[in-house]
Amino acid sequence: MTERSATSSEASALVIAAGDKAGMEGIDRTKIDEIILRESGDSAYMKQQRKRDQSVNEKIDQMRVKLEEKDRASSNWRRSIESELEPELRRLMASRKRRSTCVVVDMDMFYFACEALTRPELKDKPACVGGGMILTSNYCARKFGVRSAMAGWIGDKLVSELSAGKERLIHVPSNFHLYTEKSLQVRHVLAQYDPGLKAYSLDEAYLDLGPYVALSLKGFTHEQIQNELKKANEVSDDDADHLVVELEDEAHGLLGDESLDAFPQSVAIEATASIVRKMREQVCEATGGLTCSAGVANNFMLAKIASDRNKPDGQCVVGPFHEDVLNFLHPLPTRKVPGIGRVTEKTLHAFGIATVEDLYTNRALVNFLFKPATGGFLLRASVGCTCSHESNEGNSGGRKGISRERTFQSGRPWTEVNTRLEDIARKLSDDMSIKNLWAQTTTVKVKLDTFDVLSRSKTVKGMYLQKPEDLAKLASEMLHDLKKEHKGTSFSVRLLGVRCSNFQGEEQRLDSTQTSIQKFLTTNNESNEKSLSNNVSSANTPPCPAPRRVPPKKETPRMDSIQPPSPHMIQVCCPMCQQPIEGGNDNVVLNRHIDSCLNSSTVRAAVKEESVAARQSKKPRLTDFFGKK
DNA sequence: ATACATACC
DNA sequence: TACTGGTATGTAT
Numbered sequence: 001m002t003e004r005s006a007t008s009s010e011a012s013a014l015v016i017a018a019g020d021k022a023g024m025e026g027i028d029r030t031k032i033d034e035i036i037l038r039e040s041g042d043s044a045y046m047k048q049q050r051k052r053d054q055s056v057n058e059k060i061d062q063m064r065v066k067l068e069e070k071d072r073a074s075s076n077w078r079r080s081i082e083s084e085l086e087p088e089l090r091r092l093m094a095s096r097k098r099r100s101t102c103v104v105v106d107m108d109m110f111y112f113a114c115e116a117l118t119r120p121e122l123k124d125k126p127a128c129v130g131g132g133m134i135l136t137s138n139y140c141a142r143k144f145g146v147r148s149a150m151a152g153w154i155g156d157k158l159v160s161e162l163s164a165g166k167e168r169l170i171h172v173p174s175n176f177h178l179y180t181e182k183s184l185q186v187r188h189v190l191a192q193y194d195p196g197l198k199a200y201s202l203d204e205a206y207l208d209l210g211p212y213v214a215l216s217l218k219g220f221t222h223e224q225i226q227n228e229l230k231k232a233n234e235v236s237d238d239d240a241d242h243l244v245v246e247l248e249d250e251a252h253g254l255l256g257d258e259s260l261d262a263f264p265q266s267v268a269i270e271a272t273a274s275i276v277r278k279m280r281e282q283v284c285e286a287t288g289g290l291t292c293s294a295g296v297a298n299n300f301m302l303a304k305i306a307s308d309r310n311k312p313d314g315q316c317v318v319g320p321f322h323e324d325v326l327n328f329l330h331p332l333p334t335r336k337v338p339g340i341g342r343v344t345e346k347t348l349h350a351f352g353i354a355t356v357e358d359l360y361t362n363r364a365l366v367n368f369l370f371k372p373a374t375g376g377f378l379l380r381a382s383v384g385c386t387c388s389h390e391s392n393e394g395n396s397g398g399r400k401g402i403s404r405e406r407t408f409q410s411g412r413p414w415t416e417v418n419t420r421l422e423d424i425a426r427k428l429s430d431d432m433s434i435k436n437l438w439a440q441t442t443t444v445k446v447k448l449d450t451f452d453v454l455s456r457s458k459t460v461k462g463m464y465l466q467k468p469e470d471l472a473k474l475a476s477e478m479l480h481d482l483k484k485e486h487k488g489t490s491f492s493v494r495l496l497g498v499r500c501s502n503f504q505g506e507e508q509r510l511d512s513t514q515t516s517i518q519k520f521l522t523t524n525n526e527s528n529e530k531s532l533s534n535n536v537s538s539a540n541t542p543p544c545p546a547p548r549r550v551p552p553k554k555e556t557p558r559m560d561s562i563q564p565p566s567p568h569m570i571q572v573c574c575p576m577c578q579q580p581i582e583g584g585n586d587n588v589v590l591n592r593h594i595d596s597c598l599n600s601s602t603v604r605a606a607v608k609e610e611s612v613a614a615r616q617s618k619k620p621r622l623t624d625f626f627g628k629k
Numbered sequence: 630a631t632a633c634a635t636a637c638c
Numbered sequence: 639t640a641c642t643g644g645t646a647t648g649t650a651t
Contacts, residue, residue, distance in 0.1 A: 045641045052634085133642045135638095148638085151641035201638050341636045373648060403644060443631090451641090457631060497643085635648075 032145035032158060039157050048451030056343055060350045063369050067351075070368065081364035085379065092385040093322070097298040099260050099268060100320045101210035103276060104303040105190060105283075107292045108312035110203035111136040114182050115172045117288055126159045127170035128152075135174055139312070144169075179203075182287050189282045192226050193275070195233040206300055213272050214259040265320070272296055273317050280315065302329065302384050304338050325384040330357035337381045344374075356382055398503070402437060403445075404428040405497025410449045417493050421479055422472045428498050429468035438464035439500035442471060444478040447495035454482050457499075464504045471498060 040046050070077060107113065111129040116122050116138070126141035128134045130148075134155050137146040144162045146155040146169060159169040183202040190197050194207040211232065215225045260268055276294050283292050291313040295306025298320040306328070309316035318328045333355055335345040348354070351369065353362050360382035367375045380386030404427045408420060421444070432439070442465065443457035456478040465471060475498045483491050 040641075043641075049641095055634090130642090132640075135642090149642080153640050204638075339636070343635060371649065400646060401644090405643060407642065441630090453633075455632060459630070495642090499645090631651085633648105633650085636646085638644100 029145070031162065035158055035161055036145075036154055039154055040151070044449060044451055045151075056346060060347055063347070063351075067365075067369065077368070078364035081367050085363055085367060088379065089383065092380060092383055096320070096322075096325075096385060098320050099210065099265075100296050100298045100318060101208055101213060101260070101272060102297055102300050102303045103194075103207040103209050103272075104295045104300060104307040105186075105205045105207065105280075105292050106294070106307045106311070107186065107203035107290060109136050109138055110182075110290070111174060111179055112138050112172070113290050114178050115175070117290070119172075122170060122172070125170055126163075126167055127172060128155060129172050129174050131171050131173060141169060182290060185286045186283050186290070186292070189279065189286045192222070192229075192282075193279050195229050206303075209272055209275060209296075210260060213268060213275060216275060217260070217263050217267070217271055269317060269319060273315070276315055276317075280313075297328075298325070299385070301338060301381070301386055305329070305332065305336050308336070326357075329384045330355065330360065332356050334359055339377060339381070356384075399437075401499055401501035402428065402431055402435070402439075403443075403497055403499035404431065405445060405495060407447070407495045410492045410494035412493075417496070418476060418479075421475055421496050421498070422468075424496055424498050425472035425475050426468040428500060429466060429471050432466045432500060437500070438466045438504040439502055440464060440504075441500065441502035442474045442478075443497075443499040443501070444475045444482070445495070445497035445499065446479065446482055446493055447497075449490065449492035449494055451494075454486065456482050459502055465500065471500070 037046075112122075112127065115129060123138065124140060126138070126144055126146065128137040128141050128146060130136070131152050134146065134148055134150045134152055136148055137150075137155070141155070141159065144155075144158045144167075146158055152171060155169045159167050179202050183199075187197070187199055187205065190205050190207060193209060193212050196208070198206040200206065211229060212225055215228055220228065263271075273296065276296055280292055280294060284290060293307050293311040293313060294315040295303040295309065295318070296315065297303040297306055297318040302318050302325065306316040306318050318324055333345070334340050334348050334353065335342075337356065340348075348359070348366075351362070351365060353359055353366070359366060359378060363379055363382060366378050366382075369375075370378060377386065404424050406420065406424055412420075431437075440461070440463065441457055441459040443455055445453065445455045447453050458474060458478060460474075465474070479496075
């Protein structure tokens with residue numbers, strides 16, 4: 001009730017990072033929570049968390065009121081909603097895939113495991129990657145409640161207190177070069193099983209093993225299968241549309257789901273499980289000892305959940321039948337479902353919904369309480385018929401926005417804050433120029449001392465922005481507005497961010513089609529002028545200078561903006577982000593660019609882009625994994 | 630369209 | 639002392 005009386009149980013609801021997702025079952029959470037609360041309960045961060053918790057509570061109260069009203073007005077409304085949902089449920093069931101060939105591969109404590117390769121002595125001591133913020137902890141540290149996204153100093157406290165001073169948490173600084181290298185090794189193996197795999201992050205990949213399993217059951221060797229898969233994948237990457245359609249049908253006949261129909265369910269399942277086992281062994285070999293876990297199911301949501309089940313170094317197969325799916329899914333707490341986070345879990349809990357089965361039995365209530373998008377998502381989740389909604393679908397492969405943000409010491413003089421904003425705008429401009437993005441909308445984000453987050457955005461009509469000056473000017477104006485309009489205290493800034501979105505259509509991009517690593521390696525190293533990454537944007541010749549009137553959408557780019565692939569002016573592409581690098585002939589520029597790509601999220605985004613691009617021409621066998629909408 | 634909240638790794 | 643960064647999407651207004 002009172003502001004200060006944050007009891008442990010109250011806190012563990014939302015404020016304290018509970019043992020929710022992985023690996024922390026069966027540890028003494030009471031003690032851990034107590035320490036975390038004692039150490040950080042008064043911090044601005046925790047105060048903000050409590051504030052958020054409070055607003056969630058208010059929202060829940062409003063929902064309660066809404067429910068009470070409904071109950072007063074009618075006694076039988078649940079029944080009628082249930083029958084309304086009936087057709088949708090039937091549709092979902094009917095569209096369920098009949099084979100479990102979706103695989104999610106998740107590396108075990110990836111960053112830490114990479115570091116432990118060269119420092120095996122870290123394995124049996126509590127250790128983590130990351131200093132101020134913990135990125136990954138090993139299982140030893142997890143026993144003490146140390147987990148990713150935790151502040152480093154809290155991790156220290158937990159370990160030293162819970163070990164009675166006998167142990168210290170070891171921090172290893174992060175090395176994204178290493179993780180990227182290892183991630184590429186992993187993907188190289190996985191691509192042998194599905195060349196069209198999707199990599200969501202450095203440590204997680206989604207595969208469809210349908211074609212591989214089918215060919216394997218037909219007696220093909222690993223090498224033969226690879227050839228077939230490669231052929232099929234190249235086909236769907238081909239631009240010649242008519243050719244794609246024709247050949248896809250052929251490939252579909254050979255590789256599609258129905259080619260598995262010839263085999264009994266149990267045979268296919270066994271084959272898939274053993275292929276996944278082999279694949280995981282191969283990952284371990286190729287990386288010099290990194291282990292991974294895998295989940296297998298008939299859609300990616302279930303596969304994702306399953307990948308967590310037997311972690312570390314384990315796998316879990318969920319059969320495709322209704323009973324298989326529900327036996328696996330229904331006992332789980334709702335939080336296990338990707339897309340259900342802390343807030344949704346707490347909200348559901350407030351209405352007596354703790355497990356996925358509750359979600360199903362209370363589907364009428366859920367449908368009534370939540371907005372259509374969320375309600376629909378929860379309904380699909382309750383019967384295991386959706387993949388996590390963040391695994392995008394039909395988004396034409398293009399990114400929606402790009403941003404940069406940085407945390408720094410708060411309470412700096414206003415002029416310095418402004419300088420920071422300009423730096424960030426300049427970095428963002430560089431990123432955009434590398435990716436050749438031009439945006440109509442700019443958003444500035446401010447996090448205050450209090451951890452309150454404010455944002456302001458502006459879209460300019462008929463104009464596309466990229467230049468650092470333009471971004472900085474807009475962002476700066478908005479920041480000043482925010483400061484001016486901010487009621488209350490101090491406006492002491494701890495984080496600044498700039499985001500651009502609403503991009504110019506992709507079609508008028510000048511696109512050198514060179515994207516492969518081979519091209520990167522074989523490009524000439526003749527250096528032309530060009531300088532450092534800060535100058536990239538000015539060195540770059542934009543498709544249209546900004547700010548300026550937009551050319552009509554159909555207009556082709558000005559010829560002088562296109563760099564013809566003359567022998568000594570070949571576009572160099574980054575092996576990570578696959579984007580052409582202006583001035584990339586210069587090794588300094590190149591290395592700086594690659595460094596910037598090694599920023600984790602940039603890589604993540606790039607990896608994603610690449611795999612999305614690989615799938616751009618849709619393969620029929622994939623459509624119903626992400627189907628819905 | 631804009632602001633803010635939730636989620637993911 | 640001390641609690642990230644980047645992206646997408648949903649909801650409210």
